[in-house]
Amino acid sequence: MAYQLYRNTTLGNSLQESLDELIQRSSLRGCVTFTFSQSQQITPQLALQVLLQFDKAINSALAQRVRNRVNFRGSLNTYRFCDNVWTFVLNDVEFREVTELIKVDKVKIVACDGKNTGSNTTE
């Protein structure tokens, strides 16, 4: 089962919000005799399935389609390791990629154990 780690990213959040919208939405159907019926557009179950599919897709996309490296340096404010999940908060961090340098005052890193997941495929 793929990590659900990436649900709290821009991509994942926008998907969750969209799904929520569709769940909340009800479609109004009116007919001539002015009776209306409402039905959910999608069920929460279906939304869950979509999210699971998203987990698989994003995990595999990251593992296979991304090939770049980033370095960073900063000062560690807090660290936590609970339920096999690391959470760090760093301050005054510089992220360095080949092409650009990004500075942030504060960054929170959430990382799951990556040893058990399929290693990067060699293509």
Added chain:
Amino acid sequence: MANSANTNTVPKLYRSVIEDVINDVRDIFLDDGVDEQVLMELKTLWENKLMQSRAVDGFHSEEQQLLLQVQQQHQPQQQQHHHHHHHQQAQPQQTVPQQAQTQQVLIPASQQAAAPQVIVPDSKLIQHMNASNMSAAATAATLALPAGVTPVQQILTNSGQLLQVVRAANGAQYIFQPQQSVVLQQQVIPQMQPGGVQAPVIQQVLAPLPGGISPQTGVIIQPQQILFTGNKTQVIPTTVAAPTPAQAQITATGQQQPQAQPAQQQAPLVLQVDGTGDTSSEEDEDEEEDYDDDEEEDKEKDGAEDGQVEEIHRSKNKWKFHLKDGIMNLNGRDYIFSKAIGDAEW
């Protein structure tokens, strides 16, 4: 233009993930008896939110392609680069989903004129348009675009309007603009004069029904058909006025003029071009200012990073991080890495 390779790969990656997910869940949707239209709505919502978040630049590379096309087609008058500041005016006001009850048939006439032209909407001019949360396929289905005309891309203009690029079988590209309001502002590269129109115009404006249930409103504009001169607008009168969604049919065969049979005349087509009297540009500027203010405020644009751990190492208070496959959001923008190595002192 963005210089980092990351800003080129991130949109592509997101796009491919979206496509993968949508395709993978299509079966699930169908098994559950959910209409394909809902799937397309999901896709549209998803993409809209991504665009709204401004976390990804150049999300639609089609924009640049269109710009290139326009430039190559010797009409540089009304071009504007799409900035990275997308001013969102589209709000999720339309909560009532669009029912695919329309029965219209739109067949864009074959292009005889020059190479396919594309309307590049002027960012300042497009206003007052609420981008409905219609996906490309949903609008296509709604307007019953014939096979071969498939919405290809969605473009978000500066003012946050959602356009859809529709590519017809003949290779021509049209910009299809679903909208709820009737006000349409656009500039077209003036190619042909009113008298010299060869390709018939198929133009529909579907105004919202007064009943509260809003069917699709859409405008398919073929270039060369609309001339904007100064502050006046002219609609070349080969078009058809707004037909009723469920009843009107427009058929165009070959080069003939389209025969529109609107059963009811909806709200009239109103085209506006704002020249100097543009008030919404002020809004745009205000929005821009607001955005800057946000950055200056203490509302930290944090960074957040999700990834997987290859190794975490500590020696006294020196920590070393080896991470992989991560998505970062730094200062509001998204970045992706396959490997990240870091040092920090605690």
